[in-house]
């Protein structure tokens with residue numbers, strides 16, 4: 001993995017308040033409709049509580 005503390009790490013910024021601190025939550029959509037469960041990563045702005053959704057962790061932002 002490319003997890004070096006360089007300058008290649010994308011910075012997540014809240015589009016509403018420009019805050020850079022987020023609370024990370026993981027949401028699962030269980031098989032309510034018979035589909036396989038998908039994971040969604042929620043990044044919640046600690047300032048204005050705006051929620052960003054990332055589907056199945058295939059984002060440019062590599063969490064964890």
Ligand SMILES: [Zn+2]
Nearest residue numbers: 014017045048
């Ligand atoms: Zn915000």
